[in-house]
Amino acid sequence: MLLTNKVAIITGSARGIGKGIACVLAREGAQVVISDMDRPTGEATAAELDKAGYPARFIACNIAHRQQVIDLFEQTEAQLGPVDILVNNAGINRDAMLHKLTESDWDVVIDVNLKGTFFCMQQAAVRMRERGRGRIVNIASASWLGNVGQSNYAASKAGVVGLTKTACRELARKGITVNAICPGFIDTDMTRAVPEKVWDLMIGKIPAGYAGGLPMSGNVSRFWPRTARATSMVKSSMSAAAWCCKEEK
Numbered sequence: 001m002l003l004t005n006k007v008a009i010i011t012g013s014a015r016g017i018g019k020g021i022a023c024v025l026a027r028e029g030a031q032v033v034i035s036d037m038d039r040p041t042g043e044a045t046a047a048e049l050d051k052a053g054y055p056a057r058f059i060a061c062n063i064a065h066r067q068q069v070i071d072l073f074e075q076t077e078a079q080l081g082p083v084d085i086l087v088n089n090a091g092i093n094r095d096a097m098l099h100k101l102t103e104s105d106w107d108v109v110i111d112v113n114l115k116g117t118f119f120c121m122q123q124a125a126v127r128m129r130e131r132g133r134g135r136i137v138n139i140a141s142a143s144w145l146g147n148v149g150q151s152n153y154a155a156s157k158a159g160v161v162g163l164t165k166t167a168c169r170e171l172a173r174k175g176i177t178v179n180a181i182c183p184g185f186i187d188t189d190m191t192r193a194v195p196e197k198v199w200d201l202m203i204g205k206i207p208a209g210y211a212g213g214l215p216m217s218g219n220v221s222r223f224w225p226r227t228a229r230a231t232s233m234v235k236s237s238m239s240a241a242a243w244c245c246k247e248e249k
């Protein structure tokens with residue numbers, strides 16, 4: 001196992017991609033913190049992992065609130081010890097065409113996806129710098145390159161890519177790697193919420209003809225580099241096939 005006894009926080013891991021990542025990291029031996037603003041679902045996910053024999057606990061946190069992020073790191077450290085891995089996965093969308101996008105839908109997406117990721121990365125950086133090691137993985141999106149009806153979301157994810165590349169340069173010499181993954185279209189509650197017409201359109205663009213699934217094993221865990229070499233990698237995938245692991249199909 002690659003991650004025996006490593007302490008990993010995965011934000012937004014009550015369900016969806018975050019839950020898939022938490023399962024992969026837990027299977028690799030990490031002690032995972034399921035963190036989410038949705039307490040009931042988060043607690044159920046942690047209990048599910050625990051029941052399957054993987055140590056997991058739930059700590060509530062809305063990443064858009066700085067103090068809650070500080071509390072998340074403090075509670076994790078008090079319960080499990082220093083954080084080795086941070087996966088910034090929590091994110092939302094509020095899709096609308098640019099000419100119809102409201103200020104509140106702009107603000108909330110930027111606050112969660114970009115500012116929330118910044119809050120989490122900052123807490124991780126402060127702590128990981130002191131210890132001279134750590135791994136940060138940010139879940140951006142293929143939409144960072146632009147996508148119709150997603151100007152707020154695309155801007156937030158492009159911001160995450162810039163944040164990733166900058167943090168990588170700042171933290172490389174401190175033994176900390178920072179990477180971003182830019183998934184294509186994945187079948188989760190987020191994408192199930194889009195109108196059927198949009199779903200069909202998105203699937204139509206994917207060469208494999210189906211949305212990516214969970215748990216995406218291997219695709220995430222391989223971003224845990226076994227060496228101390230710092231990398232800045234933005235992995236982009238428009239193809240669902242690249243995101244599906246063989247056993248899911």
Ligand SMILES: NC(=O)c1ccc[n+]([C@@H]2O[C@H](COP(=O)([O-])OP(=O)(O)OC[C@H]3O[C@@H](n4cnc5c(N)ncnc54)[C@H](O)[C@@H]3O)[C@@H](O)[C@H]2O)c1
Binds near residue numbers: 018183
């Ligand atoms: N599904 C896709 O096709 C897709 C593609 C590219 C990128 N992504 C990104 O992957 C991540 C996960 O997406 P998903 O499809 O699993 O979404 P999802 O909506 O199924 O799950 C998101 C989780 O994040 C939590 N969350 C939302 N806001 C939060 C906040 N402020 N603080 C803490 N937790 C919060 C939710 O409660 C939920 O459990 C997001 O960052 C999303 O932008 C998704």
